[in-house]
Amino acid sequence: MSTDSPLFDRIRISPRGNKAKENAVPTCEFPGCTNPGTYKAPKGRQHEGRYWHFCLTHVREYNAAYNYFEGMTDEAVQAYQKDSLIGHRPTWTMGSSNSKNRKNGSDVPERDWAYSDPLGILKDAQLRAQAAKQPEVKQRVIPGTVRRALETLDLDETADAQTIRVTYKRMVKKFHPDAHGGDRAFEERLREIIKAHAVLKAAGFC
Ligand SMILES: [Zn+2]
16 A cells, blocks of 8 residues: 555544643554554444554554555455454464463464454454464473383383383383393383383373
């Protein structure tokens, strides 16, 4: 979107009669942004005269998205919103979108945009900002003792419980003195394997 678009010009100008001095610049209201919200964008139908405060980047992004929806039927807009929500939340757990629930590990405050974000533009941006922070939350943490135990069984951290159990049984058989005609040479190895299995079991890995 170019800066000489009519919409951009319109929203750049402060509405008449702003009695409150403009010395206190609000923060950009785009989810996850902390830049000064120097620019205003209309909140849209049924919210005439009300504005979002955005930084230059986000007022452009918002207007671009807003223009994109112009001419769309309400059903088409809703279909788009539904698609984009599903598409942008791969690791999103259902139920954490409750406004009082912030255990998604994000520092982007949950907000109910619906009252003034009929197109879902901001909600969508918020979900993207949160999704970007998700990956590390879901990562399985492997303690050193568990990692070493897995190595003892010739496995790595990708091994699931079933693989661990099967491998353990196979190795116990393989290194048991009975399998070597009573030769106790493999006894130490067998002891390590049994110990490793106990560690994995205690840690809930099998
Ligand atoms: Zn911004």
